[in-house]
Amino acid sequence: MKKMYINYLNNFRGLSREIWLLSLVTFINRAGAMVIPFLSLYLVNSKGFTLPQVGIIMTCFGVGSLVGTWIGGRLTDRIGFYKVIVASLFLGGVGFVFLQYLNSFYALCTGIFLLILIADAYRPAIFVASETYSKPENVTRSITLIRLAINLGFSIGPLIGGLIIANIDYSSLFWIDGLTCIVASLSLFILLKPKKVAKDAPKTILVKEGVPPHLNGFFLLFFVIMIANGVMFVQYFSVVPLYYEKAHFLSEDLIGWLLFLNGSMIVLFEMPLVSWLERKKVSKTMATFWGVILLAASFMVLNLTSWSGILIIGMLLMTLGEMIGSPFSNALALEMAPKGRKGSYMGLYSMSFSFSHIFGHNGGMNLVDSLGYDTTWTIAAVFLGIVGIATLWLYYLLKKSPRFITT
Template identity: 70%
Template structure:
């Protein structure tokens, strides 16, 4: 038992103090992010919007995310990640509090767009921060630790959120989410004082190298892979909760528990899994491939039986795919980014998830409304088959490139 414990702890050794502080602030931020998983349920049950209406509201979410990550990446290269993260958390928190007073369709579209634009400027900045404060050999584990903090907060948030909805109401979630973001911004300001710019952002003092991200064909292929994968993944944040409620009759608190399974497993097992995969020297590209395979399996299993217990199996498969694919695809993106352009490269990488919000939620909602949930899940499997083919192609192209050999 002691050997297992020591082996687990060793996965966390060697990471910088700044990475731990960023992870702590990220945890505080995400622990309050209990609005997002229940947003589709809130809009349907509390605000009485139709599923296609919710799809368009979530498209506004994606457009805000796309704009925010682009602006966040640009600002990160110009003013540094510290200011971007702090301002995004603070004003995003105020936005979450204000969201509860919207009641019209147009108001929600505009409000969600503005809020997520501010909130998602955080994403490319946190990637660059993890790159700055990590040694090259610890980069993937640093990203995995920040992801662990996200998932620890995100597992606790929906669990508490579901209980709050069941016992109080939806509006309480907006207050808790907003206040937690403000607390996270204050925590970052207090705990992580910025150093001189040339020390915290080594790329800022050197000439930009390489091509801009939109002209890098290999990076664009990775971007397409991440967009398609994310379109299937975001179904678990909008369409899937409705599927659980309508087809399997789960209440909000049970949905919170099911989402807790995802976060809890990631918290316990992702760092050891990433450490093991690094020790066997797995290719980052092939790890991305296997991540997509397990996500596809999560959709397949829920379609082959009506037994509600299969929802747990599907969640376990999704979680395994996320644990394998996400940290290694992020590390691959950072590795492909040339010096002086990491902010813009990671901004584009973050946009892949934003674009998935634009098309994934709306497409999933309308597919489910028109053809039913089962057909929707098979379509997601088809998309992931395309992803697997593209990922193998990227792997072969990178193997031929001496700059990225082994990725």
């Protein structure tokens, strides 16, 4: 046991102080993000919206994320990741506090669009920051540490959020989420000052190598794969919580415990797993492939039995796929981005998840409304099987290219 503990700690050695600070701030921010996992339940149970209406509201969530990540990527290249992260966290926190006072369908569509636009400008900036403060050989582990901070917060936040809903009300979540975003912004501003440049230092000219992301055929295929995978992954943040409640009659606090299982597994096992896969020199593209296949399996098992314990197995499979696929797909996107264009590439990479929110929530809600949960899970599994084939094709194409021989 002691040896396992020492080996676990060794996975974190060599990472810079700045990466640890970014991870701390990210944890503070994500620990308060209790609203998002329960948003679909909030809209149905507290606001009385139908599933198609919830799907449209969540589409506005996706559109806001799309615009926000695009703006965030552009701003990161122009003004730097530091200003983008601080402003996104602070203004996003203010937005979460005010969101609870919106009641009408159109007001919520507009409010969620604007809120997520501001909040998701954070995403491309944090990816660029993780590379900036890392040695080349530590980039994947740095991303993994930041993901660990996200998931540590995610595991604690929904658990507490579920207990708050069960014992108090939904309104408290908005206050906690907003205030923790503001605290995260202020913490970053205090703890991580940007490096000062001497007044007499010569100005550096930013040289952009390669082509923009929308002209990179390999990256566009990767972008489509990420959208398709994300369309199914986001079901775990809208349709699946409703499935837990409506089909298996779980209360909000039990749903919080299931989400806690996801986050706690990632905290305990993702870094050792990623380090082990790196030592085995597993291809980043193949790791992405296995992430897709395990996500497909997580949906397929839900149709095997009506026993509620299958929900735990499904969550474990999804989490394993996330632990393998997400850090390596992040690292693959950074590796495919030429110098001087990191912000644009990571902005487009982040936008893939925004497109997933646009199509995923609305599509999932309408599928369930028309065909039921069981058919929806079968469609998800088959669709992800096709995505897996596309990922194998990308692996073949990259392997033939001299520049990407190791991906």
